[in-house]
Amino acid sequence: MKTIIEPFRIKSVEPLRQTTPQERERFLEEAGYNLFLIEARNILIDLLTDSGTSAMSTEQWAAMMRGDESYAGSESFGRLKRAVQDLTGFRHVIPTHQGRAAERILFTVMCAPGQVVPNNTHFDTTRANIEFRGARAADLLCPEAADTQARLPFKGNMDAAALERLIRTEGAGRIPLVMLTVTNNSGGGQPVSLENIAEVKAVASRHGIPLYLDACRFAENAWFIQRREPGYADWTPKQVAQKMFSLADGCTFSAKKDAFANIGGMLCTNDDRLAEQEKDLLILTEGFPTYGGLAGRDLEAIAVGLAEVLDPDYLRYRIASTGYLGDHISSHGVPIVQPPGGHAIYIDAGRMLPHIPRSQFPGQALAVELYRHAGIRSVEIGSVMFGEQAPHELLRLAIPRRAYTQSHIDYVVEAILEVNQRREQIRGLEIVSQPQFLRHFSARFRPL
16 A cells, blocks of 8 residues: 555644734744744644654653662663663763763863864754864765755765865864764755765774764664665664664764654763763763663663664654655745655755845744744754854754654645745844854844
């Protein structure tokens, strides 16, 4: 059969609140036209992020009941550690309260002022944590990704030749690590091939530089490899994921994505000396190394989620449902980053709203209009988030895992198409106030 259904049934529901256009206009004004500052109860469909917004399974809820809340030596940590090591092969598994905590610890230990950390594309918190240490984040995305409309299988790849040039220009001693984000979130949710991971690893290894994966969406990346990269059609998603991790020296991981958990993260490494330094810092800021700022029940939920996310039936549904949204709006003329990614659809707001200059933030303007019209929350990934370094003006529609049904997505499709029909009427914004770091979270705007 052609119809792909949700591979689960609904056992508990949460009410959604309808708001009026007048209410939404007031909420926008009070929030300074920043959707982060609107209360969740005033959102109808929340596509702000897929981080921590998943629906957990009955198995996860059952596992939470056996959470061992011991301060040290928790049995729940033991179960999580075994699950992570079976998947990644890394010797040291360091839990944190979420992915950005793992990033902060990693870069605090490994980075010094004046150094450079290359990535295919750094996400916002990754870049901010590097820059907070006085280092520089360098994006080395493959040239093919510059065209948002190009339909290529692995547009998340790093430009390995550019990495080689950067190392020779800067010197290997100024590059403490190389990172690869899988899938490439800021690059349109595009996957990275195993061939590219191996190529980047080879370049880094020639210069004695460790390779780390930002593995937030490792399972979705593994599915794309299994479906698109020659030689892996007969592999299971878990086998592909294990191969991905085997090519790296360590990883950061937000369990709020591809582990269905509402909180949690990890920092993994094979380096004994680094692990000791990282655990020392963990104790100072997060907690003892067998809980890392998490409750035992959270550790249990993550352990179960790491197994569930690699189920082929789930991944088939997940990627198909995301593609359903992207294909429907693009077939009606809405420009998106092609092909559709795994966790989100990215509307090319710069193409959709050519009358709004970058200085007036077309992605943010589109996010505001979509909420104003239909109560849908999304997030800008463009000049608001990344300033002048932003390669594109995008609007991300991140789909929470196992949370919304096809009728919800059909509503989103209808709303986007209606906004697109009167796109010439949308106007830009200007910033009224902003913080020093990560301004998109709390900046305030006014319409022009």
